Amino acid sequence: MSMEQQLERLAQLKQRAALGGGQSRIDRQHAQGKLTARERIALLLDNGSFNELDALAVERGGDDGEALYGDAVVTGWGSVDGRTVYVFAFDFTVFGGSLGAVVADKITKTMDLAVRNGAPLIGLNDSGGARIQEGVGSLGGYGDIFLRNIYASGVVPQISLIMGPCAGGAAYSPALTDFIFMVDGSSQMFITGPDVIASATGETTTADDLGGAMTHAAKSGVAHFAIKGEQTCIEEVRRLLSFLPANNLETPPYVDTGDTVDRRIDDILSVVPEIATMPYDVRDVIERVIDNGDFLEVHAAFAQNIVVGFGRIGGHSVGLVGNQPMYLGGVLDIDASRKAARFVRFCDAFNIPLVTLVDVPGYLPGVSQEWGGIITHGAKLVYAYAEATVPKVTVITRKGYGGAYVAMGSKHLGADVNYAWPAALIAVMDGPSAVRIINRRELNAADDVEATRAKLAADYKERFEHPYIAAAKGYVDDVIDPRDTRIKVARALAMLRNKSQILPARKHGSVPL
Ligand code: HXC
Numbered sequence: 001m002s003m004e005q006q007l008e009r010l011a012q013l014k015q016r017a018a019l020g021g022g023q024s025r026i027d028r029q030h031a032q033g034k035l036t037a038r039e040r041i042a043l044l045l046d047n048g049s050f051n052e053l054d055a056l057a058v059e060r061g062g063d064d065g066e067a068l069y070g071d072a073v074v075t076g077w078g079s080v081d082g083r084t085v086y087v088f089a090f091d092f093t094v095f096g097g098s099l100g101a102v103v104a105d106k107i108t109k110t111m112d113l114a115v116r117n118g119a120p121l122i123g124l125n126d127s128g129g130a131r132i133q134e135g136v137g138s139l140g141g142y143g144d145i146f147l148r149n150i151y152a153s154g155v156v157p158q159i160s161l162i163m164g165p166c167a168g169g170a171a172y173s174p175a176l177t178d179f180i181f182m183v184d185g186s187s188q189m190f191i192t193g194p195d196v197i198a199s200a201t202g203e204t205t206t207a208d209d210l211g212g213a214m215t216h217a218a219k220s221g222v223a224h225f226a227i228k229g230e231q232t233c234i235e236e237v238r239r240l241l242s243f244l245p246a247n248n249l250e251t252p253p254y255v256d257t258g259d260t261v262d263r264r265i266d267d268i269l270s271v272v273p274e275i276a277t278m279p280y281d282v283r284d285v286i287e288r289v290i291d292n293g294d295f296l297e298v299h300a301a302f303a304q305n306i307v308v309g310f311g312r313i314g315g316h317s318v319g320l321v322g323n324q325p326m327y328l329g330g331v332l333d334i335d336a337s338r339k340a341a342r343f344v345r346f347c348d349a350f351n352i353p354l355v356t357l358v359d360v361p362g363y364l365p366g367v368s369q370e371w372g373g374i375i376t377h378g379a380k381l382v383y384a385y386a387e388a389t390v391p392k393v394t395v396i397t398r399k400g401y402g403g404a405y406v407a408m409g410s411k412h413l414g415a416d417v418n419y420a421w422p423a424a425l426i427a428v429m430d431g432p433s434a435v436r437i438i439n440r441r442e443l444n445a446a447d448d449v450e451a452t453r454a455k456l457a458a459d460y461k462e463r464f465e466h467p468y469i470a471a472a473k474g475y476v477d478d479v480i481d482p483r484d485t486r487i488k489v490a491r492a493l494a495m496l497r498n499k500s501q502i503l504p505a506r507k508h509g510s511v512p513l
Pocket of ligand 1: 025094095096097098127128129130131132133139142143165167168169170172193
């Protein structure tokens with residue numbers, strides 16, 4: 001064959017690979033409002049930066065037994081904002097994006113490259129799960145991927161996009177990654193679908209109700225983001241990457257945000273009401289503290305009583321955790337503890353300092369919480385904060401009561417710099433609750449119970465409910481003017497930039513999972 005013929009043959013093979021399962025299936029994908037694997041990769045990566053691997057890996061057994069070049073996944077590497085990432089995108093036009101040996105081999109090769117070379121791994125999922133015709137070979141393929149997900153955990157960021165149905169094994173690999181983005185309206189995740197559920201338990205449900213984006217973003221917490229439209233979803237992934245380092249040995253990239261750190265936040269006093277029970281949106285505080293108010297909230301629809309997400313202070317990435325008084329009074333419950341604990345551990349794994357804003361009435365009392373294991377789940381948050389060795393800066397803005405005071409990045413759990421605002425209420429519990437317990441006899445004997453209760457609560461507030469006992473003991477390092485919060489936090493983070501803390505050697509801790 002002449003070189004010309006050789007090139008012609010190569011072009012034909014590449015052309016076949018690019019067509020995946022054929023034009024009619026591509027048309028069907030588009031008709032469902034979904035993009036193809038290659039179109040998605042093109043949106044995710046910088047223009048022209050994609051280098052495909054294994055486009056010519058071959059699976060026999062397409063229509064009429066013809067060879068399927070590339071099989072049901074497109075893999076390779078490219079860049080996002082000039083930084084290398086590894087990517088695999090399931091091709092639903094080939095056997096419904098189902099996973100057999102060739103698909104698994106292509107994905108595991110990409111994963112190995114990502115870990116060996118220390119760059120994020122991004123999976124675009126749209127898959128019918130295990131390829132039924134391949135039997136146990138396909139189950140094994142999933143196992144090979146899971147193993148690598150776990151070995152990569154805490155080494156390189158792993159991000160999953162769910163852009164179509166993800167059944168069975170196709171749901172578990174994303175579950176082992178750090179962040180799950182679901183396209184609202186066109187993606188579902190479930191272990192068993194509606195038909196299997198109907199025959200197993202008699203429950204009737206739809207695919208979307210069972211495992212759609214909002215179900216997982218708000219109810220189960222499986223998804224961190226539910227975003228309408230594939231393009232917007234992919235843009236948010238690019239934004240998330242901008243806050244993250246390439247791997248656990250690097251620090252996140254510095255970004256010149258143009259926002260000075262010596263900026264007072266004068267209007268902060270009008271954001272947080274003085275009356276401790278009055279709600280406000282903690283995001284209004286977060287957005288004033290970080291550069292240009294640029295906040296990427298994670299898990300926004302799940303456990304809304306706590307807010308977590310990424311921002312920058314002085315151009316450096318930070319992970320922010322704040323109780324949300326606007327929702328359930330900002331109380332800590334099972335879901336809030338799980339959500340925040342997971343976020344804190346991610347930040348710690350990837351060298352992202354933690355800034356915590358505390359305004360918490362306590363852990364949520366209730367039979368369902370106790371039976372649901374609030375003790376174990378609440379302990380996760382305590383564990384995560386204590387284990388984190390990244391710089392930790394905490395500001396108590398209003399309430400810091402009980403066990404929740406300890407859990408929320410307190411000095412006792414190893415926070416580096418702790419501040420309180422002057423109106424902070426740091427105590428075992430609030431005044432009315434406290435006097436009910438410690439002044440029961442006086443209240444029982446009182447002629448005017450209400451007046452006595454009010455007086456006792458006022459005395460308690462004077463004696464216990466302020467930041468100065470904590471300041472006297474060094475549990476807060478300073479009581480600060482709220483308007484200086486951004487300046488003080490930025491200076492603390494700058495002071496901590498070279499922090500190095502090594503915990504006692506061990507195989508790993510035993511997190512109360
Ligand atoms: C082989 C599959 C397939 C699969 C779909 N296809 N799923 N081929 N193995 N698992 C093929 C179909 O035959 C069809 O081929 C094409 O993909 C598109 O599928 P449709 O059903 O026409 O598409 P749609 O109506 O959009 O429905 C998509 C779907 C459905 C919801 C994903 O196909 C489905 O329920 N599939 C099975 C899901 C499942 O139970 N998977 C196994 C899970 S168990 P043609 O030729 O017509 O285009 C599992 C265990 C892993 O994953 C455990 C790991 C430890």
